[in-house]
Amino acid sequence: MTEKIVVTGVGATTPLGGDVKTTWKNLLAGKSGISTLEKDWIAQYEVPVTFAGQAAVAAAEILTPQEIKRLDPSSQFALIAAREAWADAGSPEVVPERLAVEFSTGIGGVWTLLDAFDTLKERGPRRVLPMTVPMLMPNGPAAAIGMDLAARGGVRTAVSACASSTEAIANAITRLQSGEIDVVVAGGCEAAIHALPISAFAAMHALSKRNDEPAKASRPYDVNRDGFVMGEGGAALVLETESHAKARGAKIYAELAGGAVTSDAYHITAPDPEGSGAARAVLATLAMAGAQIEDVAHINAHATSTPVGDIAEYKALRRVFGDHLDKIAITATKSSTGHLLGAAGAVEAIFTILALHEGVIPPTINLDDQDPEIVLDVVTSPRKLPDGDLLAISNSFGFGGHNAVVAFRTYKG
Amino acid sequence: MALAQADVLAGLAEIVNDETGIATEAVQLDKHFTNDLDIDSISMMTIVVNCEDKFGVKIPDEEVKNLETVGDAVNFIVNAA
Numbered sequence: 001m002t003e004k005i006v007v008t009g010v011g012a013t014t015p016l017g018g019d020v021k022t023t024w025k026n027l028l029a030g031k032s033g034i035s036t037l038e039k040d041w042i043a044q045y046e047v048p049v050t051f052a053g054q055a056a057v058a059a060a061e062i063l064t065p066q067e068i069k070r071l072d073p074s075s076q077f078a079l080i081a082a083r084e085a086w087a088d089a090g091s092p093e094v095v096p097e098r099l100a101v102e103f104s105t106g107i108g109g110v111w112t113l114l115d116a117f118d119t120l121k122e123r124g125p126r127r128v129l130p131m132t133v134p135m136l137m138p139n140g141p142a143a144a145i146g147m148d149l150a151a152r153g154g155v156r157t158a159v160s161a162c163a164s165s166t167e168a169i170a171n172a173i174t175r176l177q178s179g180e181i182d183v184v185v186a187g188g189c190e191a192a193i194h195a196l197p198i199s200a201f202a203a204m205h206a207l208s209k210r211n212d213e214p215a216k217a218s219r220p221y222d223v224n225r226d227g228f229v230m231g232e233g234g235a236a237l238v239l240e241t242e243s244h245a246k247a248r249g250a251k252i253y254a255e256l257a258g259g260a261v262t263s264d265a266y267h268i269t270a271p272d273p274e275g276s277g278a279a280r281a282v283l284a285t286l287a288m289a290g291a292q293i294e295d296v297a298h299i300n301a302h303a304t305s306t307p308v309g310d311i312a313e314y315k316a317l318r319r320v321f322g323d324h325l326d327k328i329a330i331t332a333t334k335s336s337t338g339h340l341l342g343a344a345g346a347v348e349a350i351f352t353i354l355a356l357h358e359g360v361i362p363p364t365i366n367l368d369d370q371d372p373e374i375v376l377d378v379v380t381s382p383r384k385l386p387d388g389d390l391l392a393i394s395n396s397f398g399f400g401g402h403n404a405v406v407a408f409r410t411y412k413g
Numbered sequence: 414m415a416l417a418q419a420d421v422l423a424g425l426a427e428i429v430n431d432e433t434g435i436a437t438e439a440v441q442l443d444k445h446f447t448n449d450l451d452i453d454s455i456s457m458m459t460i461v462v463n464c465e466d467k468f469g470v471k472i473p474d475e476e477v478k479n480l481e482t483v484g485d486a487v488n489f490i491v492n493a494a
Contacts, residue, residue, distance in 0.1 A: 066434040130458040 005176050006245050006411060007253040009089025009238030010350045011081040011187075015231050015337050018057025019084055023347075024354055027336050027362045028382050032215035034229050034338050037193070045195045048202045051214030052193045053231030053338030070131055071144055072109035073191035077234030077343070078141035079148060082185050086149060089238035090250060094183045100153035101146045102172045103236070104164035104188035106342030106398070109136030111194055141189050145236075153181045159342075161398030162304075163261070164188050165235065166345030169406050170259030172239045173288075182244040187346035189234035198230060204269065206306060218339070219366035220303035220310055220332035221374050228304040231338030235346035237353075254353045257391065257409040258288030264401030271309055271397060275316025281403040282320045282393065289407045291391050293321050296328055296407075298361055298385065298392035300352045303332035304339050313395065314374045331355075331379045332364040345396035349406055352394045356410045359385045416468060416494045421487045428463045432456050442484035450483075470494050 010020050015033025017023035026033070033053040042050050059076035060068050068076060082103070086092075112135040119127050134140055139157040146155035154175070158167040165188025172184040201207045208227040210217035218229040239256055262284065264277040271278070286293065299317070303310050310332075317325055333351050340347055355361045361383045370378065393407045426440035435450055446452045452460070461472050464486070470493040472480075480486040 064434060066432070069432070127462060130455045 002177050004242040005173060005256040006240055006242050007237055007256055007353050007408070008092070008240050008245050008250040009085040010236070010253065010353065011084025011086070011088060012233065012235040012347055012350055013055055013057060013077050013080045014233040014235070014340065014347055015053030015056055018055070018062070020088070020350060022056070027333060027351065028360065030336070030363050030365050030381070032218070032336055032365060033231065034214045034218060036214050041195045045199065047195050047198050049198050049207045049209055050211045051217065051229070052198070053229060054193060055233050070135070072112040072135040072140060074105050074109055074189045075135070075141040075144045077191055077232065078103060078189040078236070079144050081187060081189065081234035081236040082145040082148065085185065085187070085236040085238050090248070092183055092238070092240070092248060092250065096150045096152040098153050098180070098182040099149065099151040100175050100181045100184045101142050101151045101155040102158065102168040102175065102184055102186040103142035103145055104158050104168040104342050105138050105141055106159070106161050106164050106190055107192045107197065108138035109140055110192050110197055112136040114194060114196055145185055149185060151185065160402035160404065161400050162339065162341050162344055163396040163398035163402035163404040164342040164345065166349065166394065166396035166404035166406055167261050167402070169237065169239070169256070169346065169349055170261055170404055173256065173259050176239060176241050182241055184239045185236055186239055187234065187236035188343040190341040190343045191232045192341060193230055193232050201230065208305065216366050218305045218335050220301070220305045220335050220364060221370055221376065221378055222367050223369045223371045225305040225307060225310065227306055228334065229338040231340040233340050233347065234343050235350055237346065237349060252411045252413070253357045255409040255411045257291065257407045258285040259404070259406040260284035260288060262403045264403065266401055268401070269399045271312035272401070273312055273315070275312050275319055277401065278313060278316035278395065278397060278403045279319045281405040282316070282395070285393060285405040285407045289391060289409065291407065293324050295391045296321070296393060297390040298329045298352070298355055300348045300355070300392070300394040301330055301332050302395040302397050304334055309397070310371070311373060313397065314376060326377060328377065329361050329379050329383060330376045331361055333362055335365045335367070345394065345404060348394045348396070349408070352392045353408050355385065356390055356392055356408055361385060416491050418487055418491055421468065421490050422483070424467055425464060425483065425486060425490070428460050428467065432459050432463070440483055442482070442487060444483045445481055446483070464490060468494055
């Protein structure tokens with residue numbers, strides 16, 4: 001029998017808080033992490049979207065000036081989240097060769113790249129920082145965590161846009177079940193609140209333009225949703241084989257019961273309107289978990305608040321679950337956090353884990369008028385989960401036709 | 414205009430501190446950048462470029478490998494200014 005994988009630590013820095021505890025408290029309180037950007041570059045470049053979900057606590061308040069100088073903002077968030085998760089797990093004693101990192105980003109070191117190009121144009125090549133390449137490379141965050149924790153069992157970065165960090169968690173399963181690795185730090189980060197990515201996402205009409213009401217802009221499933229809201233931050237999970245966790249007497253949040261990745265091969269950005277790829281990812285995840293569709297009690301949906309995306313996911317879920325979908329409590333936490341792109345899956349995995357561990361589902365905010373085409377039981381105020389052996393899943397989908405799903409189960413020892 | 418050795422040392426110490434976090438008092442003339450201060454080649458290049466800006470000198474790339482100690486760098490800058 002394959003060994004169970006358990007979650008023993010969580011860490012996050014998000015628009016709702018600089019750590020998991022604050023983020024979770026504000027999420028349950030129905031707060032929004034979205035606000036107007038007070039930046040010179042908004043006016044300078046006439047950026048069409050003037051709000052986003054900035055990290056509630058700036059990285060510079062936590063890391064040393066030298067860490068800030070040598071790490072892209074995405075890696076800064078990664079390191080903050082990973083250190084919190086590691087401490088939360090009790091800083092496990094682990095053989096370095098049996099500790100691995102699976103840590104993602106959707107876009108990578110975009111601030112570093114664009115700042116360096118400005119420097120090149122304004123001051124010439126000799127003034128381009130020698131750290132530019134290691135700071136902008138997408139594996140930079142994973143490598144920074146690997147060095148910080150002395151992880152020598154392999155450090156990898158799955159890059160699949162907004163599915164990235166859910167894919168990272170799914171990839172951790174195969175590493176842990178190989179028997180070669182005892183502990184994986186998995187998650188993702190993103191720091192792309194910059195004039196160029198905002199302008200580019202706006203150019204494809206992906207972003208909400210509700211500039212006058214930023215806290216109301218991210219409204220998954222609402223009839224008046226008009227696009228997603230960019231967020232930034234990082235989130236990390238410490239994942240461990242059950243035997244390793246038990247041997248060291250670790251606190252266990254939940255079991256990571258399954259995870260799967262599929263691809264649409266349909267369109268580079270649009271979701272497959274039938275949702276067949278997404279449905280296959282859910283089914284493969286349930287198969288790995290040894291679960292039936294009736295076992296699923298809760299779903300943290302991808303639900304980014306785009307007009308087409310929310311419906312496509314709904315259709316995929318209806319395809320998989322049929323009538324049982326009406327009995328599943330759904331939440332769309334991007335309504336509070338915004339869309340953290342490559343960090344979104346890991347943030348939402350943590351929310352799913354905490355929902356099981358704390359027995360309460362966090363709410364979806366801004367759902368004033370539910371889209372009649374989306375027939376879901378959406379949780380709009382914190383709702384208690386029943387006791388018992390519960391399964392919950394978290395979905396993430398990304399440009400490129402990437403579908404990634406993970407499943408967590410209440411852990412009973 | 415000639416630069417005083419003490420002023421160059423103080424300015425260099427600030428640059429090293431800013432890049433690496435090493436205390437300015439630890440940046441002394443006899444200290445070896447690699448062996449004593451644990452400064453890697455990437456940080457060294459940033460320090461060199463920042464010295465060029467601060468002291469208005471040019472430090473050619475081929476010269477950087479000869480600047481093994483803080484004293485080497487201070488003397489080069491004093492003589493180049």
